[in-house]
Amino acid sequence: MAPQPFLSNSAADIELIAQRLQQGGIFALPTETVYGLAADALNPLALEKIFKAKGRPHFDPLIIHISEIEQAENLALTNNTFYTLVQAFWPGPLTLILPKKPCVPDLATANRPTVALRMPAHTTFRRVLEACGRPLAAPSANTFGYVSPTTAQHAFNCLGDSIDGILDAGPCVHGIESTILDISDPSTPKLYRPGPISLQDLERALNTPILNQTTTPKPKEAAPQGLRAPGLLSKHYSPKTPIQLVELGRLKNVPTAPGTAHLYFQAPTELQHAPHVYSLSESGDLREAARLLYDQLRALDLQDYKQIIAEKAPGKELGLAINNRLKRAAKR
Ligand code: TXA
Ligand code: MG
Numbered sequence: 001m002a003p004q005p006f007l008s009n010s011a012a013d014i015e016l017i018a019q020r021l022q023q024g025g026i027f028a029l030p031t032e033t034v035y036g037l038a039a040d041a042l043n044p045l046a047l048e049k050i051f052k053a054k055g056r057p058h059f060d061p062l063i064i065h066i067s068e069i070e071q072a073e074n075l076a077l078t079n080n081t082f083y084t085l086v087q088a089f090w091p092g093p094l095t096l097i098l099p100k101k102p103c104v105p106d107l108a109t110a111n112r113p114t115v116a117l118r119m120p121a122h123t124t125f126r127r128v129l130e131a132c133g134r135p136l137a138a139p140s141a142n143t144f145g146y147v148s149p150t151t152a153q154h155a156f157n158c159l160g161d162s163i164d165g166i167l168d169a170g171p172c173v174h175g176i177e178s179t180i181l182d183i184s185d186p187s188t189p190k191l192y193r194p195g196p197i198s199l200q201d202l203e204r205a206l207n208t209p210i211l212n213q214t215t216t217p218k219p220k221e222a223a224p225q226g227l228r229a230p231g232l233l234s235k236h237y238s239p240k241t242p243i244q245l246v247e248l249g250r251l252k253n254v255p256t257a258p259g260t261a262h263l264y265f266q267a268p269t270e271l272q273h274a275p276h277v278y279s280l281s282e283s284g285d286l287r288e289a290a291r292l293l294y295d296q297l298r299a300l301d302l303q304d305y306k307q308i309i310a311e312k313a314p315g316k317e318l319g320l321a322i323n324n325r326l327k328r329a330a331k332r
Contacts, residue, residue, distance in 0.1 A: 005156055006168045009124045013167065018131035020164055026050055028141040028155035028166040029128055031120045033093045033174045033196065034148040034294070035155045036065070036138030037163065038128070041075075047107045047137055053162040056144040061110035062137040063095050063118050063178070067129035072117050075104050075135060081186035081206065088205040091121040093174055093196040097182040108137050114184045124169040140177060141166075147237055147294045147301075147329070150175045154298060175291035176321055181210070194321040196290070214324055235331035237294075239301040243308045243330040251311045259306035263296065265289060265313045276305075286318040293322060297329060 007013040007027075017027050024046040026039045037054065039046035041064045051058060066072055069086065076098035085096060100115035109115050120126065129136060140148035141155040141163075149155040152168035159166075179195030181202060190211045191199055203210050248265060254274045255262050261276050266284035271277050280289035280296060300308055310326055313319040 005160065005166050006152060007165050009127070009167060009169050014124075014127050014131050017128055017165065017167060018133075021046075021128070021132050021136065022134070024049070025164040026053060027128075027164055028149070028152065028159060029125050029136075029138065030122055030152070030167060030169040030172060031065075031125050031138070032122045032172060033120075033176060033178050034150055034172055035141040035152065035166075036063075036125075037141040037155075037159065038065070038136040038138040040132075041065075041108055041135040041137040042103065042105065044105045044107050047105060050137065050139060051107075053159055054139060054142070054144050056139065058107070059110050060139075060144075061112055061116060062108050062139050063116040064104070064108060065125065065129060065136045065138050066117060066119050067091075067126050069119075071135050072098075072119075074101065076100055076115050076117060079183065079186045081183045081189065084206060085181070085183070085202070086119075089197055089201075090119040091126070092119070093121070093178040094118065094202075095178045095180045095193075097180065097184055097192075099184050114182070116180065118178055122169075122172075124167060128167070145236055145238060147239055147297050148177060150291070150294050154294070157298075171291070171295075173291065175293060175295070176325060179321075194324050196318065196321065198317045198320070200317065214320075234328060236328040237325045238329045238331070239297045239308075241301050241305050241308055242332060243297075243310050243326070245310050245312060245326055245330040248312045248314060251309060255309070257307075259304065261300055261303070261305045261308045263300070263308055263310040265311050280313065280322070286313060286322070289313055290318050290322055293325060 026049045028035050029038045039050050095116050095118040097114050097116050104115050142158045150172045152166045155166050174196045179197040180193035182190040190213045194214050255276045263278045267279040313322040
């Protein structure tokens with residue numbers, strides 16, 4: 001009999017998953033941002049399985065998840081900026097890039113001198129980390145380039161048979177991936193990926209300006225090896241249906257072209273129940289919009305639309321992270 005793909009957060013299932021991870025298995029696990037595909041971060045054979053299952057190119061390094069600060073100190077050269085940010089935001093949706101120590105496999109960092117670390121807040125993920133007693137590398141549990149999974153079913157739809165199992169603990173609360181900040185040179189912190197922790201949150205905590213490097217790199221940087229955050233290719237997080245992105249307020253009507261869906265940030269009340277009209281949040285709430293963004297894109301992808309015209313979110317705080325994902329999803 002084939003193994004049952006879905007596991008629960010019962011003590012028995014957590015123990016089973018932890019043991020199989022210690023033996024080199026790979027499992028989709030919930031975090032507060034998106035579901036991750038986890039493997040023992042110090043076992044190159046297990047890491048190789050992640051790249052294979054996702055179809056992920058080897059130039060794209062992984063985030064290593066930990067449950068204790070001591071683990072970060074074992075894996076990376078920490079600095080004062082790190083401790084300030086940890087105090088303010090860990091555990092939580094913030095990934096920090098630091099110079100790596102030699103024990104980190106080159107496969108995890110794509111041969112870079114730095115390593116990405118995150119201490120997730122999700123209770124279930126933390127229980128697995130503690131039961132396992134070692135750091136876990138975990139990229140989002142989707143096939144490379146596709147929309148990240150925010151439910152166990154999404155992870156199953158993408159990776160189903162090619163992994164050892166999926167722990168279902170319900171939908172993720174944030175719905176978009178962690179903020180990524182490079183503090184390997186603490187004199188100039190650099191934001192690579194906007195996320196649930198905003199640039200303003202980080203600047204307030206550090207009391208210093210942060211270099212925003214979240215836009216699409218210039219052509220001369222375009223070779224993957226030259227990218228600042230190599231996974232942040234201009235096309236990413238993309239459904240199969242083409243998306244056309246328009247400014248906030250530019251979607252005014254119900255769709256007139258056949259096969260077109262309109263995805264509003266918040267559709268006007270009179271259009272909310274019109275056919276082929278969708279909202280990221282009917283109440284105009286940025287948190288809800290972020291939480292439902294990927295679920296909405298996946299749901300639209302399952303219908304027969306030829307195109308989706310999507311409206312940007314208001315361009316502040318979490319809206320910047322939503323628009324960053326929409327922009328990449330729209331890139332052809
Ligand atoms: O919320 C999240 O961060 C989720 C959950 C599962 O924790 N994980 C996630 O992983 O989004 P992934 O692999 O889909 O995205 C990781 C990003 C990639 O764009 C990668 O290029 C970047 O982090 N990254 C990892 N290590 C890096 C490094 N040393 N330098 C620059 N970028 C790095
Ligand atoms: Mg990803």
